[in-house]
Amino acid sequence: MRTIDEINEKIQAKRAVVWTVEELKANVVEMGVKKVAQMVDVVTTGTFEPMESSGAILNLGQPDPPIKIRQCWLDGVAAYAGFGAVDLYLGASQSADYSGSGEVSDLEELREMRSRSPQQELGGGHVIADLIAGKPVKLRAIGQVTDCYPRASIETTITRDTINQFYLYNPRNLYQNFIVGVNGGDRPLFTYLGPLQPQLGNAVFSNPGALSPLLNDPDLQVVGIGSRIFLGGGIGYVAWEGTQHFPLQKRLPNRTPIGPAATLALIGDAKQMDARWVRGCYFKSYGPSLMLGIGVPLPVLNETVVERCAVRDEDLVAPVVDFAIPRRVRPNFGLVSYAQLKSGQITIDGKRVRVAPLASIFLARQVAETLKQWIEQGEFTLTQPVASLPSDRPFLAQDRWGAQINLE
């Protein structure tokens, strides 16, 4: 029907027809797949949700005399330093930890500097977000003294403009579907989905459903390694399959998975990102994380692309998982549709349970809308993937939520 090259020519001439995936779904209902596929060139998807498997690579530039950093803290959050001399990797879910890095008074001072309340828990996600926002960050590092790197330690302040490279490399983002968390026990639980109240007091889901990038390309037919994307308000790329990539998850006839399935590793220049789309966050009694806005453009190469993108919240499901059982494979209460989840209420064992999202559907829509504008204005062209993502990865002894659900 069309090629990526043809679409890019239209984008450069500012003639490309770009719809958000929600516009596409509405138009398919009115006009049908065939007609829509002829009209539209690109569909934009988006999400905004916590993605704790994210991190930033930083290269500081050498001081004089130079240092081979072995231990390092950025605003009190440890970064991994086991690379070349001043290369660091700061993980989003790393908590502030001052062991070996100084006095308690420094902690107070730092917290004041960051104008956060004293109870505020700080982590790698906040430091990454602060750097992207252009704020100064305190760095303290301990080196291994060698003949070529004589310096033993350094304390300084960095900003995104005073370091060489600063890019996100996120080993696991964009989960293709996820779970719904509930608590069937009798005490409150504090989880990566936020607080879960006892006796099925509430339920939390964390995927934006029909807006979500990979639920609109369930078999990863148009997204692959090298696909250019919107990442944190800047431009990023699909680098690899994500960790725990599990394309063999059970699927409905519309090819969407019934639980966590494909994931992607993403990369992008953090210096160009916008703090609006990169937010540090903290889950009480669980830990810090990073909320990220990510948008993926889907080229309409054929009618199948439109057919897959037409999927609605009614056609997408997630398993309801009981966190009260501290096991890797937790019992679950079956599947619910995203239409039910977004209504704010589901029924479990005959009981009405309040449901809250954790993905911001409001901001996910804005991501899809912003990416649409970039493409319409000719600022963002599409790339041809250089390789497909694996479709046959088995899943080794990991959280195979939903695996015990029988679809028959």
Place this chain on the structure above:
Amino acid sequence: MKKRVTLTFPKRTVHMPVTYRLAKDFNVAANIIRAEVAPNQVGTLVVELSGDIDQLDAALEWLRVQEIDISATSREIMIDEDACVHCGLCTGVCPTEALSLNRDTFQLVFTRSRCIVCEQCIPTCPVQAIATNI
């Protein structure tokens, strides 16, 4: 319905068994949240009153007649609109649905009149967008 109020007692009423009278005469339960009452001094009591709406009003009227000063609530919930990302997580723990999501736009809606300042939402918010004004 529930109402959180701060009661300020003049010296002479400090001895009065207020919560007993509220329960017995008006069928209004008074859950004491904070109290500073000492003999022969002005006392303050932060209470959450729950009961039938008409009886609540009658109870408040009776309190006024006793020259007990009533001010609406002592604390209020503040939402930092620049910080809020509209994730909606707080809506799942709010017992009164004072916090909800607009089902069309999925923006957070705060209905202050329903808020009982239980503060459950504060630690739930992952971006610390919720605080009290005190």
